[in-house]
Amino acid sequence: MGILVYVSTSNNQINKSALEAISYAAQCGDSVTAVQFGEAADQAEAGKFGADKILKVSNAKLNDFQPNLIAEALMKAAEAEGADTIVLSHDLSGKAVAPILSAKMHAGLVTGAVALPTAEGTIKKGVFSGKAYANVKINTAKKIITVTPNSIDKKEFNKTAAVADFAVEVGDSRLKVVEQKIESADLPLTEAIKVVSAGRGLKGPENWGIIEDLAKELGAATACSRPVSDMDWRPHHEHVGQTGVAIRPNLYIAIGISGAIQHLAGVNQSKVIVVINNDPEAPFFKSADYGIVGDAFEVVPKLIEKAKSMDFTS
Numbered sequence: 247m248g249i250l251v252y253v254s255t256s257n258n259q260i261n262k263s264a265l266e267a268i269s270y271a272a273q274c275g276d277s278v279t280a281v282q283f284g285e286a287a288d289q290a291e292a293g294k295f296g297a298d299k300i301l302k303v304s305n306a307k308l309n310d311f312q313p314n315l316i317a318e319a320l321m322k323a324a325e326a327e328g329a330d331t332i333v334l335s336h337d338l339s340g341k342a343v344a345p346i347l348s349a350k351m352h353a354g355l356v357t358g359a360v361a362l363p364t365a366e367g368t369i370k371k372g373v374f375s376g377k378a379y380a381n382v383k384i385n386t387a388k389k390i391i392t393v394t395p396n397s398i399d400k401k402e403f404n405k406t407a408a409v410a411d412f413a414v415e416v417g418d419s420r421l422k423v424v425e426q427k428i429e430s431a432d433l434p435l436t437e438a439i440k441v442v443s444a445g446r447g448l449k450g451p452e453n454w455g456i457i458e459d460l461a462k463e464l465g466a467a468t469a470c471s472r473p474v475s476d477m478d479w480r481p482h483h484e485h486v487g488q489t490g491v492a493i494r495p496n497l498y499i500a501i502g503i504s505g506a507i508q509h510l511a512g513v514n515q516s517k518v519i520v521v522i523n524n525d526p527e528a529p530f531f532k533s534a535d536y537g538i539v540g541d542a543f544e545v546v547p548k549l550i551e552k553a554k555s556m557d558f559t560s
């Protein structure tokens with residue numbers, strides 16, 4: 247039996263997290279069929295990271311993101327391909343589609359996998375907002391796995407994937423998309439390898455220039471704490487944490503953020519955490535790999551100057 251992978255795309259590019267899902271599936275050892283919705287993306291990339299076949303789904307009803315219909319199409323693709331496992335990225339779209347798919351297919355679901363299945367079939371996943379790990383096993387014949395972005399090595403297989411059209415019929419959606427707004431043309435936070443984030447310690451939106459400058463010098467995306475987006479200092483799509491976006495970059499720099507549990511829930515799986523705060527007792531220091539006790543308005547300009555003399559953007 248093979249593995250099916252849901253391929254999410256942005257601006258006609260396969261998302262990095264979807265390529266990780268393909269590579270994850272290929273490392274599980276079975277044949278991999280990548281299911282791609284929407285406009286054609288770079289299909290060579292899918293083969294490079296392990297897809298044996300690409301199914302291009304064509305149906306106008308699937309042009310808008312409708313989780314229920316995407317799940318229906320994926321279920322039909324799994325039946326057509328004889329796949330017993332479906333892998334999705336644990337990003338916003340994967341998180342919306344996977345539970346519906348699990349219910350439709352009567353398939354066990356593991357969300358937020360951070361490692362490949364062991365020889366015994368157990369899968370490691372984050373629990374309690376990333377504070378602990380659990381090793382779980384799916385006992386049903388059909389399995390759904392969502393893979394935490396940036397948690398596994400994106401191994402290359404350099405295959406040439408066969409491309410086939412998949413004309414699938416789906417029902418009518420109970421949702422109607424009225425309007426779509428592209429929040430930012432920049433790299434989505436969940437795809438970013440480096441993130442510079444700031445909180446209420448920055449005092450006001452007029453001070454965000456130093457955060458943007460540091461992010462630019464480091465080739466990083468920008469994020470913020472919840473009060474910052476609630477006060478409209480920054481757009482809501484930058485809010486990270488329990489009620490915002492959960493991220494796992496290689497580097498997370500937190501500037502003027504206290505480190506409340508609800509903030510940590512979305513960032514504490516970052517590989518390296520750097521905290522800049524003028525309060526040595528700030529709780530965030532307990533979760534930091536590196537900490538700088540100091541005034542952000544003095545420390546950050548110095549970091550920008552230093553970063554300018556080095557090339558961090560690659």
Ligand SMILES: Cc1cc2nc3c(=O)[nH]c(=O)nc-3n(C[C@H](O)[C@H](O)[C@H](O)COP(=O)(O)OP(=O)(O)OC[C@H]3O[C@@H](n4cnc5c(N)ncnc54)[C@H](O)[C@@H]3O)c2cc1C
Pocket residue numbers: 444445446447448470471472473474485486487488489490501502503504505506507508509512522523524525528540541542543
């Ligand atoms: C149900 C619920 C869900 C929530 N979800 C989220 C969430 O998803 N994400 C989130 O972020 N929060 C969330 N919160 C809010 C959370 O509890 C905190 O209130 C919030 O994270 C605090 O934001 P902050 O660190 O920016 O501000 P503050 O707590 O005000 O901290 C500001 C920090 O800046 C430091 N500082 C001040 N001046 C300077 C300076 N000049 N230089 C350097 N440092 C300075 C201070 O020492 C302080 O540590 C949630 C709360 C609830 C109840």
